[in-house]
Amino acid sequence: MTLPAEHTFPRVSPALLERAQAALEQVLSPGQVRRDAATLESYAEDESDSGVYPPDLVVFPENTEQVSAVFRTCQALGVPFTPCGARSGKSGGALPLLGGVAVSLERMNRILSVSGEDLTAVVQPGVITGDLMKAVEAQGLFYPPDPNSWEFCTMGGNVAENAGGPRALKYGVTRDYVIGLEWVLPGGEVLRVGRRTIKGVAGYDLVGLFVGSEGTLGVATEITLQLLPKPRHVKTALVIFDSVHTAARAITAVLKAGILPRTLELIDDVALQAVDGRGFNFPAGAGSAVIAEVDGNMEEGLFAELAWLGEICEQHGAREVLVAQDESQREKLWAVRRVVSTALRSLRPHKISEDIAVPRSRIPDIILALKKMGEELGLLVATYGHAGDGNLHANILYEGPYQRALVETAIRRMLELTVSMGGTITGEHGVGHAKREYLAMEQSEAVLELQRRLKGFFDPSGMLNPEKIFPAPKCS
Amino acid sequence: MTLPAEHTFPRVSPALLERAQAALEQVLSPGQVRRDAATLESYAEDESDSGVYPPDLVVFPENTEQVSAVFRTCQALGVPFTPCGARSGKSGGALPLLGGVAVSLERMNRILSVSGEDLTAVVQPGVITGDLMKAVEAQGLFYPPDPNSWEFCTMGGNVAENAGGPRALKYGVTRDYVIGLEWVLPGGEVLRVGRRTIKGVAGYDLVGLFVGSEGTLGVATEITLQLLPKPRHVKTALVIFDSVHTAARAITAVLKAGILPRTLELIDDVALQAVDGRGFNFPAGAGSAVIAEVDGNMEEGLFAELAWLGEICEQHGAREVLVAQDESQREKLWAVRRVVSTALRSLRPHKISEDIAVPRSRIPDIILALKKMGEELGLLVATYGHAGDGNLHANILYEGPYQRALVETAIRRMLELTVSMGGTITGEHGVGHAKREYLAMEQSEAVLELQRRLKGFFDPSGMLNPEKIFPAPKCS
Numbered sequence: 001m002t003l004p005a006e007h008t009f010p011r012v013s014p015a016l017l018e019r020a021q022a023a024l025e026q027v028l029s030p031g032q033v034r035r036d037a038a039t040l041e042s043y044a045e046d047e048s049d050s051g052v053y054p055p056d057l058v059v060f061p062e063n064t065e066q067v068s069a070v071f072r073t074c075q076a077l078g079v080p081f082t083p084c085g086a087r088s089g090k091s092g093g094a095l096p097l098l099g100g101v102a103v104s105l106e107r108m109n110r111i112l113s114v115s116g117e118d119l120t121a122v123v124q125p126g127v128i129t130g131d132l133m134k135a136v137e138a139q140g141l142f143y144p145p146d147p148n149s150w151e152f153c154t155m156g157g158n159v160a161e162n163a164g165g166p167r168a169l170k171y172g173v174t175r176d177y178v179i180g181l182e183w184v185l186p187g188g189e190v191l192r193v194g195r196r197t198i199k200g201v202a203g204y205d206l207v208g209l210f211v212g213s214e215g216t217l218g219v220a221t222e223i224t225l226q227l228l229p230k231p232r233h234v235k236t237a238l239v240i241f242d243s244v245h246t247a248a249r250a251i252t253a254v255l256k257a258g259i260l261p262r263t264l265e266l267i268d269d270v271a272l273q274a275v276d277g278r279g280f281n282f283p284a285g286a287g288s289a290v291i292a293e294v295d296g297n298m299e300e301g302l303f304a305e306l307a308w309l310g311e312i313c314e315q316h317g318a319r320e321v322l323v324a325q326d327e328s329q330r331e332k333l334w335a336v337r338r339v340v341s342t343a344l345r346s347l348r349p350h351k352i353s354e355d356i357a358v359p360r361s362r363i364p365d366i367i368l369a370l371k372k373m374g375e376e377l378g379l380l381v382a383t384y385g386h387a388g389d390g391n392l393h394a395n396i397l398y399e400g401p402y403q404r405a406l407v408e409t410a411i412r413r414m415l416e417l418t419v420s421m422g423g424t425i426t427g428e429h430g431v432g433h434a435k436r437e438y439l440a441m442e443q444s445e446a447v448l449e450l451q452r453r454l455k456g457f458f459d460p461s462g463m464l465n466p467e468k469i470f471p472a473p474k475c476s
Numbered sequence: 477m478t479l480p481a482e483h484t485f486p487r488v489s490p491a492l493l494e495r496a497q498a499a500l501e502q503v504l505s506p507g508q509v510r511r512d513a514a515t516l517e518s519y520a521e522d523e524s525d526s527g528v529y530p531p532d533l534v535v536f537p538e539n540t541e542q543v544s545a546v547f548r549t550c551q552a553l554g555v556p557f558t559p560c561g562a563r564s565g566k567s568g569g570a571l572p573l574l575g576g577v578a579v580s581l582e583r584m585n586r587i588l589s590v591s592g593e594d595l596t597a598v599v600q601p602g603v604i605t606g607d608l609m610k611a612v613e614a615q616g617l618f619y620p621p622d623p624n625s626w627e628f629c630t631m632g633g634n635v636a637e638n639a640g641g642p643r644a645l646k647y648g649v650t651r652d653y654v655i656g657l658e659w660v661l662p663g664g665e666v667l668r669v670g671r672r673t674i675k676g677v678a679g680y681d682l683v684g685l686f687v688g689s690e691g692t693l694g695v696a697t698e699i700t701l702q703l704l705p706k707p708r709h710v711k712t713a714l715v716i717f718d719s720v721h722t723a724a725r726a727i728t729a730v731l732k733a734g735i736l737p738r739t740l741e742l743i744d745d746v747a748l749q750a751v752d753g754r755g756f757n758f759p760a761g762a763g764s765a766v767i768a769e770v771d772g773n774m775e776e777g778l779f780a781e782l783a784w785l786g787e788i789c790e791q792h793g794a795r796e797v798l799v800a801q802d803e804s805q806r807e808k809l810w811a812v813r814r815v816v817s818t819a820l821r822s823l824r825p826h827k828i829s830e831d832i833a834v835p836r837s838r839i840p841d842i843i844l845a846l847k848k849m850g851e852e853l854g855l856l857v858a859t860y861g862h863a864g865d866g867n868l869h870a871n872i873l874y875e876g877p878y879q880r881a882l883v884e885t886a887i888r889r890m891l892e893l894t895v896s897m898g899g900t901i902t903g904e905h906g907v908g909h910a911k912r913e914y915l916a917m918e919q920s921e922a923v924l925e926l927q928r929r930l931k932g933f934f935d936p937s938g939m940l941n942p943e944k945i946f947p948a949p950k951c952s
Contacts, residue, residue, distance in 0.1 A: 117837035197833040198865040200900040208684030229734035258705035301777025357673040361593035424676040
């Protein structure tokens with residue numbers, strides 16, 4: 001779904017654009033500067049459904065020096081520039097809102113090293129996350145963060161957005177694995193920050209600040225990652241409940257009992273009805289399902305842990321616990337989760353997916369509150385996602401653009417409910433363009449202003465990825 | 477050991493001090509402002525052995541408003557002020573180098589909440605780390621970071637220094653558990669940053685930037701922590717090797733095999749000789765030992781994992797693998813590790829302990845290189861520590877102050893060797909005062925200058941914890 005752009009941003013003048021193109025062609029070779037309509041169109045959108053914003057030029061630097069030269073050139077001319085990767089982001093972080101230059105890091109796509117002894121990898125930003133996963137797994141190693149888009153998103157994008165995924169429950173998010181960066185600041189200066197060791201506390205944690213800065217404080221041109229040994233065994237179960245409320249309470253009980261699965265994915269009644277019959281038939285009366293997955297090196301221990309998890313779920317009202325006995329059964333269970341997003345579109349032609357997170361104890365409350373809100377507004381709400389860590393994808397399903405005002409009311413109310421329960425408006429997708437106007441619900445004006453000033457500290461001209469994350473200051 | 481201060485810093489004038497005291501007595505009650513000699517003396521040192529720097533005044537705020545008022549008062553008068561906790565730091569971060577006001581957070585020592593459902597805790601900065609551990613463990617929860625000083629260090633200090641510990645190998649460091657902060661900026665502004673949810677990516681990671689900022693960017697007045705379920709079982713083994721080189725290679729093999737113990741603590745030959753006979757007798761020919769500890773919920777699985785670890789060690793030359801069969805045996809094995817630091821003092825009257833970290837593959841190399849360096853300089857070097865993550869405590873043992881120049885040569889050479897192997901000069905203790913002059917070995921002038929400017933961004937007057945972390949800019 002594409003909502004028309006709400007704001008009309010000023011564009012770069014044709015004369016300035018000509019100068020920018022000429023200057024960029026000085027620092028890059030001809031095939032690295034594109035201006036054809038097809039290219040501009042394909043860099044105008046991401047997966048956030050938050051508008052179409054074509055850049056005026058797209059450049060494809062192939063090394064750090066070229067990235068730096070592009071940044072310097074744009075700064076010198078006063079042309080806005082916006083880094084991008086696979087454009088799989090869900091918050092519009094890679095959208096060139098003011099036009100100008102889209103800086104694609106796609107061509108810097110080499111895995112530079114993988115060390116089984118150091119348990120580290122060094123990659124360029126254009127490396128596809130799934131390619132890294134496969135490369136390290138081939139050596140018995142493990143890169144845990146698994147954003148849903150892992151088959152096509154890039155590591156540079158994962159760093160910019162601090163990407164999460166289902167396995168975050170046990171293993172954390174991208175930031176937990178980035179230990180060093182080669183980083184190009186907005187003005188084009190190239191720095192090496194962080195380290196090559198697993199531990200280290202020398203100086204301020206610039207790596208931590210840059211990861212998740214959504215392309216507004218610079219861009220990574222080389223990423224040093226911490227890896228883990230790959231767990232030898234993974235065991236998966238699908239647990240079926242009468243209602244999402246029962247399921248949510250069982251999830252809390254599992255965690256409270258001391259079990260830390262690598263994933264605890266929840267599917268509510270609406271989502272369950274949508275996927276039922278698509279390769280998997282739920283028993284009559286099923287109103288919610290949880291996919292629980294544990295991993296480790298000792299197979300018997302894992303089966304025992306999963307059995308224990310199943311018992312706790314049954315004590316908390318589970319109807320059935322299906323444990324995958326082999327890889328093909330496991331695949332079948334995960335297919336249920338993967339088909340949710342597509343299946344929901346069969347219920348209503350349009351859907352907006354939000355990415356809220358609440359303290360774990362509030363999971364049952366928020367799910368119920370969102371259902372009630374949907375009923376009041378006459379909209380179908382489907383909730384699924386990483387319930388184990390409180391990060392839920394709440395989807396508003398609707399008929400067509402004529403309901404837009406209603407959908408916007410629903411989004412605002414959903415985020416208000418989330419914040420009122422101690423939650424955050426974004427668990428893993430970022431603020432970017434899509435949630436900029438909502439950030440003030442969660443953060444005080446003083447915190448917003450500090451961050452605006454921090455952006456100004458790194459990028460005084462504001463040419464890098466403008467109009468992102470922070471709402472315009474309130475007029476007093 | 478106390479080295480005399482190398483630098484003489486300017487002190488606050490008596491007249492200004494009188495004004496500061498009067499102003500602070502306006503915002504605090506009488507018992508909260510101290511100037512007696514005993515108090516000043518006890519706030520003049522920490523555990524870094526890097527000098528004696530008495531403050532001129534010590535204040536004990538009891539709530540956030542008072543901390544803010546103290547900061548504002550000091551800024552308004554231009555009096556340096558330095559936050560402190562238990563003064564157990566190993567890098568001099570809490571030393572008031574320029575005198576002025578020491579701001580003790582000790583009285584803000586309440587555990588505000590522990591939630592088994594949310595898996596979170598909220599604490600004040602003066603809470604003793606060990607008290608938090610016990611409070612959460614009583615509810616079946618787990619706060620993993622375990623700095624050696626956990627029985628007396630405070631959570632505020634742990635946040636300031638981003639404290640680590642043996643369990644960091646599996647569980648990470650303080651930063652990995654801090655999700656939200658109430659933070660007083662150098663100018664006295666109070667902010668709430670971060671979140672109460674496990675996941676969240678709204679705005680810049682100010683929490684990440686503040687944790688580990690060593691008391692130079694402000695101070696935490698409330699800390700929201702993520703907890704884990706407490707693992708039900710812990711199993712411990714002591715593995716004995718002929719030499720530290722063999723032990724280091726076995727550690728690498730264990731990790732490469734896919735085992736991730738919660739600790740892998742190494743003791744080299746010098747340290748082993750020092751502890752031998754102190755409650756534990758090593759077999760003849762023992763030249764190194766490793767304490768390996770695994771944890772989880774399934775007891776049989778853990779014994780199997782530890783047995784597998786033992787096999788790998790034996791394949792790599794271990795002489796003996798002793799598995800603790802109960803808690804008292806486990807305690808006995810850990811006593812070996814705990815007595816190391818004290819026992820080394822029996823070999824030579826003085827010792828300097830460094831806190832280096834290298835990429836894991838370089839552990840055998842750095843240990844050998846340090847031994848060789850010690851032989852060349854005629855100093856005894858003992859290495860022990862968290863070898864699993866490459867973080868080693870390398871100790872230089874010496875006879876007396878007359879060897880000071882030699883010791884300084886050794887420290888510089890040790891850090892040079894570390895950096896040349898891709899390592900860092902501080903794995904978990906911080907830079908503070910003790911390692912300030914060495915930071916430029918590891919970080920470029922551009923990175924240092926960016927951090928100095930960032931300090932200036934948050935603290936334009938430079939009154940908060942002055943002369944820390946970053947060396948003075950090079951004169952060109």
